[in-house]
Amino acid sequence: MSTKNKVLDILIQSSPSFVSGEEIAQQLSLSRTAIWKAMNELKKEGHQINSTTHKGYQYIPNHTLSQAGIRRCLVQNLLPSDLTIYTVETTDSTNKELKKRAIDGDLTPTLLAASTQTETKGRFGRPYFSAADGQGIYFSFSMHPRRELEEIAQYTIISAVATSRAIERLTNKKIQIKWVNDLYMDGKKVCGILSEALTDIETHTISSIIIGIGINLSIPQESFPLELQEKATSLFPNGKALVTRNELIAEITNEFFYILNTIETNPYMEEYQKRSFVLGKAVSFTRGNTHYQGVAQSINEKGELVVLLLSGEEMTLSSGEISLEKIGY
Numbered sequence: 610m611s612t613k614n615k616v617l618d619i620l621i622q623s624s625p626s627f628v629s630g631e632e633i634a635q636q637l638s639l640s641r642t643a644i645w646k647a648m649n650e651l652k653k654e655g656h657q658i659n660s661t662t663h664k665g666y667q668y669i670p671n672h673t674l675s676q677a678g679i680r681r682c683l684v685q686n687l688l689p690s691d692l693t694i695y696t697v698e699t700t701d702s703t704n705k706e707l708k709k710r711a712i713d714g715d716l717t718p719t720l721l722a723a724s725t726q727t728e729t730k731g732r733f734g735r736p737y738f739s740a741a742d743g744q745g746i747y748f749s750f751s752m753h754p755r756r757e758l759e760e761i762a763q764y765t766i767i768s769a770v771a772t773s774r775a776i777e778r779l780t781n782k783k784i785q786i787k788w789v790n791d792l793y794m795d796g797k798k799v800c801g802i803l804s805e806a807l808t809d810i811e812t813h814t815i816s817s818i819i820i821g822i823g824i825n826l827s828i829p830q831e832s833f834p835l836e837l838q839e840k841a842t843s844l845f846p847n848g849k850a851l852v853t854r855n856e857l858i859a860e861i862t863n864e865f866f867y868i869l870n871t872i873e874t875n876p877y878m879e880e881y882q883k884r885s886f887v888l889g890k891a892v893s894f895t896r897g898n899t900h901y902q903g904v905a906q907s908i909n910e911k912g913e914l915v916v917l918l919l920s921g922e923e924m925t926l927s928s929g930e931i932s933l934e935k936i937g938y
Contacts, residue, residue, distance in 0.1 A: 616647040620668035629665035682859030689718040701728040703749035704821040711817040722748035746824040762912030765804040771864035789928035797842035
């Protein structure tokens, strides 16, 4: 770990109290000059640090991503003991990066967060609007569970419920879910979730699963492209977020692993269905070359949507093959 990041760890662990430069220097066995240089580097990166002659340095929580900032808000006994956290300024895709690592043999549970993404995408490779630095949250985590292939939908559902719970807990915003992986607030999309798996052909199991979460945090409503302004929004559409990115990433991670740890008794599937604004609504979709209309009836344990067609026949839709074209008609 670099000197700069070691200093940041001490600042965050001490926050909201002040810590003197001399104390930091003694802890790290470094000169006061080295500490001063590290402070300047951190400030240039966007970290907010108060400094006074008599008290020393004080870290102010802010939207600058950092490993220490995320770890500060994690509940360690909920998490894999070997969970690794990385933060980067820019990447093409956090999912893509973690898939590369898994393919290269890195099987450590990993959380990767980025300030910006250049190749954001959703299901079926659709583009996903990525906000300017600081206005969005983009992160993924990878696990290597050796589970059955059909269980990937379960991870998407858990992610959706965990993210909804975390957002509501920290912001008091009401979140609903559009089957299978989109979160909505006030009738507009605020978050997208993309689950991807690497499979073992010989055992027909999931060798690695990567879950990517993109949240519109504080994008001013007028900053969305015109074609999205009626369809998408952010948690704080006035542009002034009341929760930091580190805090929200950590709370989602805490909730995700809490559900996994209590999966036999946690009512996450019941909650997923209660949050759904699709169930009971008229829906339309296309399978193959045929267009269908019906009413969404339920979501089964595999995360499939059960639709009662106008013909009276029931059809089960998999999230991997179908995207709803319209809800209500």
